[in-house]
Amino acid sequence: MVVAAGARAFTKAVIVGGGPAGDAVAAGLRDAGFRGEILLVGAEPEFPYERPHLSKGFLLGTVPLARLGLRPRDQYHELGIQLLLGVRVSELDLEHRSVILESGHRIGWDLLCIATGSSARRLAGFEESIYLRELPDAVSLRAILERGEPLTVVGAGFIGCEVAAAARRQGCSVTVFEALAQPLQRVLGEELGGYLAGVHRWRGVNLRLGTEPAPDLEPPVVVGVGSSPRTELAAAAGIAVDAGIVVDEVGHTSVPDIFAAGDATRFWSPLFEERIRVEHFQTAQRQGFAVGRAMAGTPAPFVEAPWFWSDQYDVNLQYAGAGLAWDQTVTRGTFGQPPFSVFYLRQDSMIAVAGINDRHTVARARHAMERRAKLTPQELADPAFDLRKAGR
Numbered sequence: 001m002v003v004a005a006g007a008r009a010f011t012k013a014v015i016v017g018g019g020p021a022g023d024a025v026a027a028g029l030r031d032a033g034f035r036g037e038i039l040l041v042g043a044e045p046e047f048p049y050e051r052p053h054l055s056k057g058f059l060l061g062t063v064p065l066a067r068l069g070l071r072p073r074d075q076y077h078e079l080g081i082q083l084l085l086g087v088r089v090s091e092l093d094l095e096h097r098s099v100i101l102e103s104g105h106r107i108g109w110d111l112l113c114i115a116t117g118s119s120a121r122r123l124a125g126f127e128e129s130i131y132l133r134e135l136p137d138a139v140s141l142r143a144i145l146e147r148g149e150p151l152t153v154v155g156a157g158f159i160g161c162e163v164a165a166a167a168r169r170q171g172c173s174v175t176v177f178e179a180l181a182q183p184l185q186r187v188l189g190e191e192l193g194g195y196l197a198g199v200h201r202w203r204g205v206n207l208r209l210g211t212e213p214a215p216d217l218e219p220p221v222v223v224g225v226g227s228s229p230r231t232e233l234a235a236a237a238g239i240a241v242d243a244g245i246v247v248d249e250v251g252h253t254s255v256p257d258i259f260a261a262g263d264a265t266r267f268w269s270p271l272f273e274e275r276i277r278v279e280h281f282q283t284a285q286r287q288g289f290a291v292g293r294a295m296a297g298t299p300a301p302f303v304e305a306p307w308f309w310s311d312q313y314d315v316n317l318q319y320a321g322a323g324l325a326w327d328q329t330v331t332r333g334t335f336g337q338p339p340f341s342v343f344y345l346r347q348d349s350m351i352a353v354a355g356i357n358d359r360h361t362v363a364r365a366r367h368a369m370e371r372r373a374k375l376t377p378q379e380l381a382d383p384a385f386d387l388r389k390a391g392r
């Protein structure tokens with residue numbers, strides 16, 4: 001049965017990339033009534049899984065392999081989503097509306113979505129190190145932690161900090177090198193980064209801040225110095241790319257009938273009124289779902305504020321916002337004594353919030369941001385002021 005999407009009838013949707021975004025695009029298509037064929041082509045052999053566990057519960061052994069999957073396997077069958085796993089797409093042939101697999105095999109589409117995600121940025125001189133992106137990387141690292149080997153981590157971003165925390169929990173001695181003055185400085189700023197530096201040092205991490213590592217470090221070394229959008233396929237096909245595949249608020253690329261979702265994209269955010277690139281699990285899923293619905297002919301702009309969490313020891317850090325530059329911060333609670341939160345403001349408007357063991361504040365502030373509620377610094381700082389009422 002063919003369903004008309006918009007003015008035309010589409011019978012086959014192909015999604016390149018089997019991460020959370022690709023998975024959600026497929027679900028979104030079905031949710032919006034698309035009854036044509038859906039094929040998800042993914043380079044990893046595993047069923048779509050929850051990548052965030054790789055630097056947290058899976059490393060610690062508290063989240064087993066069986067719990068990594070994004071949905072029960074039967075559901076793909078029930079939803080009529082065909083999976084072609086362990087297969088890489090090597091080219092997008094726009095003229096003939098097909099994707100070309102590494103084997104040379106062609107698959108036709110009349111709707112295409114690129115959800116190729118991101119890849120770990122490589123550091124020159126550290127080619128042999130561990131880059132934690134896919135399940136086999138986490139399996140190797142977990143074995144190292146289980147053996148209690150001393151570990152060096154290069155980069156105190158989210159992945160570096162989480163790996164350090166997991167390794168300390170497993171009793172490994174850990175040294176972390178970070179080129180900037182504080183961990184997580186780019187997103188959280190020096191002050192909150194400094195607080196997290198204290199957390200790691202308190203747990204016994206040898207934190208070497210403002211220091212580049214020598215390239216001859218004893219292995220094992222884990223490198224976590226950020227990631228880059230996988231845009232090669234799109235760029236080679238002539239689809240607009242600018243630090244991410246350029247898409248609008250519903251996931252259209254520069255080419256008709258071709259959409260993109262997830263980490264690989266830089267999408268127009270009506271909320272922040274600029275194009276943003278986000279590398280968060282929930283955004284990949286929710287933006288992906290919205291893109292799938294748009295592909296099926298029911299477009300609705302994705303207007304949410306990106307949100308993520310990070311677990312390090314007993315610290316649960318949550319952040320809502322798009323990592324944009326700020327000119328003022330305001331603290332709610334007593335800084336350094338959880339629960340507390342820091343709000344990031346630009347020209348007196350809240351553009352982000354980060355909370356330490358303070359998830360309710362982050363959730364309420366996030367929704368206030370999405371409502372575009374006007375909040376004064378005094379209201380933000382006052383724990384008695386109910387953020388849920390702001391802007392209603």
Ligand SMILES: Cc1cc2nc3c(=O)[nH]c(=O)nc-3n(C[C@H](O)[C@H](O)[C@H](O)COP(=O)(O)OP(=O)(O)OC[C@H]3O[C@@H](n4cnc5c(N)ncnc54)[C@H](O)[C@@H]3O)c2cc1C
Binds near residue numbers: 021042
């Ligand atoms: C270790 C780790 C921990 C993280 N922790 C958190 C966290 O705590 N909170 C949070 O919000 N986010 C976290 N993230 C980020 C989050 O996982 C990503 O934002 C999310 O996975 C992005 O989803 P995606 O589908 O866009 O891309 P990806 O998850 O990167 O998936 C893209 C998929 O496309 C496949 N692919 C690429 N090219 C091709 C091709 N040519 N042919 C076929 N398939 C292809 C890839 O193999 C991959 O399977 C973490 C990421 C990592 C690596």
